[in-house]
Amino acid sequence: MSAALKVSTQPRPGSRLEVAVEVPGARSSASYEQALQSLSKSVTLPGFRRGRVPRAVLVQQIGIQRIRASALEGLVDSIWRDAMAQESIEALGQPELREGFEALLERFEPGTDLTLVLELDVSPQPKLRSSRNLTAVAESVAYDPAKVDELIERSRRELATLVPVEDRAAAAGDVALVAFEGTYTDTEEPIQGGRSDAMEVELEEGRMIPGFVEGIIGLSPGDAATIQCRFPDDYPQEDSRGREARFELTLKELKSRELPELDDSFARSAADKESMAELREELETRLREEAERQSRSNRHEALLEALVSELEVELPETLVQQEIRALIEQTATQMAQQGMDVNKLFSRDLVRSLMESSRPEAEKRLRRALAIKALAESEDLAIAEAELESRIKEVRLELQQSRQSSGEIDEQRLRDAVQEDLLRTAVMDWLESNSTVREPEPDTAPEAGASDTEAPAAATTPSPAKRKATKPADAEG
Known part of the structure; x- marks a missing residue:
């Protein structure tokens, strides 16, 4: 020098x-x-x-x-x-x-x-005004025995045999094969993606936009009808939100479900269990564990928010931009895994829009990470080298198995990610031991199932019949 x-x-x-x-x-x-x-x-x-x-x-x-x-x-x-x-x-x-x-x-x-x-x-040099005796509000999730029957019934429907129906009109619970073409009533323009020559529709409430399923019920195979509908105000396709629509529809085929008997044979088909008693026991255990995981997640989320509220830090723009890029890359990776052409979709305008919309989430993630870092330093929380190395080996093996190949793994990124995860766990355990978490007041409790209307299947436990198909994804962590 x-x-x-x-x-x-x-x-x-x-x-x-x-x-x-x-x-x-x-x-x-x-x-x-x-x-x-x-x-x-x-x-x-x-x-x-x-x-x-x-x-x-x-x-x-x-x-x-x-x-x-x-x-x-x-x-x-x-x-x-x-x-x-x-x-x-x-x-x-x-x-x-x-x-x-x-x-x-x-x-x-x-x-x-x-x-x-x-x-x-x-x-940045994060500081916490306080870290001990924090108070957080979190809703606990109780195990509901009725959900065991709900999951069994859902699996029963999935394993049902579809039987053609010709001698009666469509009823709730049937599966209809329909051809339809949709038009906005205010402009008489065709609805983008609102046409099909043959689409199966399960005649259950909430499966389609309001009015669509109701318009099919009562029709007989071969019948044609005009169905009036209204798109929800929160419909994913922005151009359709809140608009009235008209669908010219023909019921081409109708099928009903022939449900299997709830016996030991069903238990074997649904979840490789030897008896219904064993199936119920397995479902009860899974639901209890899920309820506890959700309760713990709610507590941790509330405690982390309480901790961040005590954080004093100025976020450097360089870190914010790095986090924004990481979020966009994560979005691109997820889209690519779904088979989408990211190079075509990610135009300059879209990237610019994503960078603007991702900023609040990027800042939130940074504040949380810095709050965890500040608490770990102030309370001298550290991860033992042996624990770190053991967990790195486990994650490396999981990654290799999920890729089904010996693809290269960035060892430094792996170490950093595992250390961050272990440190977060240590911090959350410390917070649970040194804070107070109480139930929300009845009038302020979050509405149960608030997200169910948008993605009902994603918000519930997989049914026994689906479990085999979800094992590989679960193994990936």
């Missing part, structure tokens, strides 16, 4: 640091000479060998301003690296020249002392 630099620092808002560096004239002169040598090796002039162009000719051909700019670029880069190392400053990303490069270039004179003022993001 070169001779010690004279460096002064000043904290700035947003977890930024102003760094002023006094550059001696000898250092700026050396940078200028180095730029001349470098440019001399890259320039080819008739009559001269590469690297042997006389100084005066080189200056005349390239121009003094280009040489000065090249010298200043190299000087700024070497100075900020030396200053960061000398002062033990951990910079996040590249620094910025406070006055800008062009303004600095105007006053740059090789051989003359120069003061550089850099601004850069640095790691």
